[in-house]
Amino acid sequence: MSEVVLAAAGLTKHFPVRRRARDLLAGRRRSVHAVDDVDLELRRGRVTAMVGESGSGKSTVARLLAQLYGRTAGTVRLHGKPMTVRSGRRFRAYCGRVQLVFQDPFASLNPAHTVRYHLTRALRLHGRAGSAAAELLERVQLAPPERFLDKFPHELSGGQRQRVAIARALAAGPEVLLADEPVSMLDVSIRLGVLNLLRDLKDRLNLAILYITHDIASARYFADEVLVMYAGRVVEGGDGETVTQHAAHPYTRLLIASAPDPDTIAGRPAAAPAEPAGGEPPSLIDPPAGCRFHPRCPHVMSVCRERVPPRLDVGDRAGHWAACWLYRGDT
Template sequence: MTAVLEAAGLTKHFPVRRRVREVFRKGRAVHAVDDVDLKLHRGRVTAMVGESGSGKSTVARLLAQLYPRTAGTLVLHGKPATVRGGRRFRAYTGRVQMIFQDPFASLNPAHTVRYHLTRALRLHGRVPAEAAELLEQVQLTPPERFLDKFPHELSGGQRQRVAIARAVAARPEVLLADEPVSMLDVSIRLGVLNLLRKLRDRLNLAILYITHDIASARYFADEMLVMYAGRVIEGGDSETVTQRASHPYTRLLISSAPGLAHEPASPVEGEPPSLIAPPSGCRFHPRCPHAMAVCRTDLPPRFDIGDTPGHWAACWLYGAAP
């Protein structure tokens, strides 16, 4: 299966900006994302899960090219996709759209729903009259009831549906959904995820679903990547990763998810590491109950797990030490 959007070695370091001289002298930086590989396929959902601060949202913004990359390559339909504003960036955003976490912050409170949708339609060469059709696609009906409302007049779920409609206005091939339901009431989260699933099927979209909720990722996604401290540490199809988790950190996530835990996880102490001075070797080793000497010195590569195709973990428990 050919990937529509592919990233290899995706890396983002943010300089520490306390003092310009100090930054240049010491070269200090936040290692937000390091060496992330992923492929997004049309008609499939890939979930990226991990706790807050693990780098998930930064990955989405790198894929949307809202941040410049420190290193790595980005490929769209087999061709390099680096753009720097202008028409090429607009053409890229026509194919790759992002849905942000907070629908109230992502919509201009001074403008109506009609304005948000018609502006997006015009930018991407479509007819403004299609705004009503977009609202029907996201199940805000009758559309006449919503077109002239302002964001503050809508519920959280309705605002997020408007944000989704605005993204779909570009007729994208890829949707980058950054925690799209985390700020919504629990009672309406499932409806928004089901809407995204219907849009995936109807429009043949590739979706990257960013979330800290591994249970919703299992429900919604076909594939799953687990991030910790800026690195992807396990991957595979969602059912396999959640039912046969291999990395100790993935097991910790599952043990904290109601309805997914099969057995108590080994106790884990401590906090995630500083990304200004990340630990050598495996970044989870200061908290890992199974840490070995090699974990403290050598970065683990990906090891295939069992006989399940595509299931892997970056953990020395599954490979020979160097």
């Protein structure tokens, strides 16, 4: 296995909610349980995808790893050393090794400044002023760079803006790239090009990449490992092919069943549909006890309502696990 660059254990984030009068009278403090007890490892030269529907906590995990949010609990380790930095030189040094690419490139780039300004400022901040902004543009396949250096963000297409945002992240010389839904704001026709660019950068620069997405099909195409999140918890994990082709957790099966099926579109017989799951995702202010998927799960058992399931190995596929009581030996 390749070297672990960035790891998290027990990562937890609860956002306090403004207290109402009745909460004050009752002495209650309410919070949104955005992320609970997440473990992950990002390895050099590998892509880990975190998949889940909107509101499942994926982007919060990325911001916790980038140290943009303080943690409620848990640890983040860079090369095995615990890291808790929010400002100053240590924070800048951490950002030089762990960079975040945001979902919306138009919002993450300053509309008042040119591409040259964004890149040269990033190079200067991270002590790499001797490097050329033009080289960064060539690295993200914006060539010839002279066509783009003096343009403003509004003069670029969505795909070009995202490539500039990736180039700015590379200006720090990072070891870890946290890509928060980097293609969801782009036209379908250009998403594949950006994913191929990230894969090429991973191979050439030996980066560890966290790819956050709600599209499990792109995770299968792009990622070496897939983690599935539901309501703030990771419910399944394993290599990309295994999780997407042999899903174990009922929620993962539901995600896969909700994706468009090319066989159905082409008129061929479709695969057997997943068992239906009713209801909606739970409130994260007052999440259900036990497994958070149990109110919607077609296989719910009494233990699901009472205890949080641990990671349980699935079948004989090495490294494939699911946080589901269905895979407990005595059930």
